[in-house]
Amino acid sequence: MYQLVAVLLLAAGLFGIVRRRTLVGMLICVELLLNGAGLSLVAAAQLTPANAVLGQLGTLLIMGLAAAEATLVLAMVVVVVRRFKTSETDAVSELKG
Amino acid sequence: MEAMAAKIAFACYVLIVAVGSIIAVVARSLVRALLGLIMTLFGVAGMYLLMAAPLVAFMQLLIYVGAVSVLIFFAVMLVRSGPGGEEAKPAKMRQNLYAALGLLAPGVVIGGALIKRPLEAGLSRSPVEIPAAELGKGLLGPYLLAFELISIVLLVAMVGAVIIAFEKRGGAKP
Numbered sequence: 001m002y003q004l005v006a007v008l009l010l011a012a013g014l015f016g017i018v019r020r021r022t023l024v025g026m027l028i029c030v031e032l033l034l035n036g037a038g039l040s041l042v043a044a045a046q047l048t049p050a051n052a053v054l055g056q057l058g059t060l061l062i063m064g065l066a067a068a069e070a071t072l073v074l075a076m077v078v079v080v081v082r083r084f085k086t087s088e089t090d091a092v093s094e095l096k097g
Numbered sequence: 098m099e100a101m102a103a104k105i106a107f108a109c110y111v112l113i114v115a116v117g118s119i120i121a122v123v124a125r126s127l128v129r130a131l132l133g134l135i136m137t138l139f140g141v142a143g144m145y146l147l148m149a150a151p152l153v154a155f156m157q158l159l160i161y162v163g164a165v166s167v168l169i170f171f172a173v174m175l176v177r178s179g180p181g182g183e184e185a186k187p188a189k190m191r192q193n194l195y196a197a198l199g200l201l202a203p204g205v206v207i208g209g210a211l212i213k214r215p216l217e218a219g220l221s222r223s224p225v226e227i228p229a230a231e232l233g234k235g236l237l238g239p240y241l242l243a244f245e246l247i248s249i250v251l252l253v254a255m256v257g258a259v260i261i262a263f264e265k266r267g268g269a270k271p
Binding site: 001002003004005007008009010011012013014015016017018019020021022023024025027028029031032035038039042043046047048049052053054056057059060061063064065066067068069070071072073074075076077078079081 | 250
């Protein structure tokens with residue numbers, strides 16, 4: 001049951017990443033994905049004979065990675081907005097060559 | 098009685114998570130999408146509590162609801178998408194189609210596998226709460242390397258974020 005909820009979060013996050021057109025919207029959807037991963041991990045650790053300590057610590061590490069990733073993405077979005085005056089992905093798609 | 102209450106609570110949390118994630122994905126304004134994300138985070142924290150993992154639940158509230166969502170809110174404010182701005186236009190048809198494909202591929206494959214092959218009866222157990230001291234011992238014992246690595250990753254991310262954000266306009270170009 002919990003795994004199905006995790007799949008729901010995964011699917012919603014993927015749907016959002018493809019559909020959103022701003023970088024911040026995509027960041028929100030990435031957080032949904034990471035939450036699905038954490039939920040799946042804790043469910044597998046707590047409801048089966050697997051190592052429960054390992055599962056919970058893994059989820060804590062995922063949360064730390066999510067925080068680090070959010071700070072980095074925020075800094076990148078600030079730079080992109082300063083340089084392109086927008087955060088739409090279509091407008092930022094040009095390469096420097 | 099207790100199993101019944103757990104089932105009802107689980108249904109409530111599933112409802113919160115589902116509604117929250119739908120709001121987070123389809124809302125026109127980014128602030129509303131962020132509120133949907135926070136709703137989802139609360140639902141997931143409730144599920145952690147239901148699985149007798151209170152430490153993870155409180156960390157979820159502290160880190161995600163307390164820190165990450167505030168960060169995303171800062172990003173929304175800095176990007177400053179006005180009412181006529183970026184996400185306001187409805188999405189293109191092709192984009193919607195691709196998004197639906199991205200939704201269906203893992204949903205059908207993993208969800209179908211999960212429904213078709215449920216957990217065998219002998220393998221499921223009722224959750225047991227693990228005291229925080231045990232988790233701390235695990236963090237300082239067998240998983241010490243992961244613990245130290247995540248602290249280095251966090252440090253590098255903070256320093257990198259500061260360096261990127263304070264970059265001078267001309268300094269970036271070689």
